[in-house]
Amino acid sequence: MAEQFPQDSVGLVMPQVARFDEPFTFENGALLPRHELVYETYGELSQARDNAVLICHALSGSHHAAGFHSPEDGRPGWWDLAIGPGKAIDTRRLFVVCSNNLGCCDGSSGPNTFNPDTDMPWGGQFPQPQVKDWVRSQKQLAEHLGISRWAAVMGGSLGGMQALQWAIDFPDWVDHCVALAAAPGLTAQNIAFNEIARHAILSDPDWSNGNYLAQGTLPARGVALARMVGHLTYMSADGMSDRFGRELREGSFSPGDNSEWVFQVESYLRHQGTRFSTQFDANTYVLMTRALDLFDLSAGDGGSLVDALSRSEADFLIASFSSDWRFPPQRSIEIRDALLAAGKRVTYANIETDNGHDGFLLPNPTYEALLKQWMLRVGPL
């Protein structure tokens, strides 16, 4: 059946599960007696185990980074653009690992899984994970897979933040670090947008104090609204004008027309919100946005990003996207400048695009060429 997938696709992929029976202690002191991580791998781990690449996912991502889950599956993994035979992250020579983060909702232990002690869904009782927790949990997965060093750790947005945290928390594990459309920490404006999203969810009557799964309700309206706000911050004004303009999907501008007006952009946002609300767990959205708020790369070094990044031993690729206003180029430049001041090897580019924050997920010739050319230095040569 594989021949019906594109030639440069990893094809049919199967998620796997890793069980961890020892307790996991979170940064905030909470304890998880045991947990599971769902993950996917693409390509083959070399005999020398020197070609492993970790992909970290962003807010709404999952372990499904590339390929298809069935022959009928119309939607490949979230970073299929970059992962596959002959692509930037070339699975002919690299072994790619991507896991669903602890506390997320695509199969790894999280609010929508069962608490083995109560036999009830965790719901709002699941511990608050932070970026540092995810890094430690991904390290456990690596050890489970027999990996003791990453040829590269990479990701965009929140995924890029994990990659950076990896580079400073476990310097001897990370050869190369790729952080795309990332930031060293959130601004007040970033946190404010996250708070609006959380407020939308928490004020939905079906939220049931986070225990909606046990209560048999679903805060779909809250999650949809949260997603609409979030999604808006991923797009640029120019990109939206190009795509939707002022076009109507329903109604007309004719004089005397008194019908319901629905602009294309409204219809699009409603669709995105509704679809997301049936696929994504509300508690997870709350935990993920909070993990973003709490992320601060320089927190352990008295606010000095240079001191924090001084510990890393990786070569870095930092890229930003010109129309990204969620984590604008200036935030990537902060990381770049700290790396330069710390004397680290770094390449930086600002990709000219209307794709906004989503730029790292979308086709763009310069971006794809940059990633492909830079990745040639990753792994055994």
Next chain:
Amino acid sequence: MSRLDLNTVLDWVPTGSRVLDLGCGDGDFLARLRDERNVIGVGVDIDPENIVTAVSKGLDVIQEDINDGLHCFTTNRFDVVVLAHALQELTHPHIALARMVDIGEEAIVSFPNFGHWSCRLHLGIKGQMPMSRAMPLRWYDTPNIHFCTVRDFEALCLTLQIDIIERATISGPGQSALGSLLPNLFATSAIFRIRRANG
């Protein structure tokens, strides 16, 4: 345009040194410095296509506008900062030069000499801005907005309290002796090794 100035720059860069190449273009010269002089190099360029090409050569490059002040580089980070045939394209050449000698122990600058006799002849006889094979663009449509002469550059170094360690010149065929003797008249390009004056 043949870039004979680069051979001189290459000769002047110590083996194994840390080099910052400003306006590195597609990274050809920086790759040469790495391969022939074993330098640890960083390139700076404004053009994304150049960044991609330089990356494909295994180089570390930073997309940045030199005119923005090079604030990303801290003092004494590099042994040598190179600015090869890009001085005349800068909005504020004097600010860039001052930053270069702060960032690097030394700087190497090459530029086309606008004092060359052919430029003077062109301007003197035709009364128009010179155009040649080396300077093929019209005055209103060229990135070269700050041409200078050898003498202009030396005067600027004096003003900026920059020491000239060494000077080399490139001249037309059969004119290298004249170029060394009367560089402001006979050099087509000049290359300077400079550093911040002590005290």
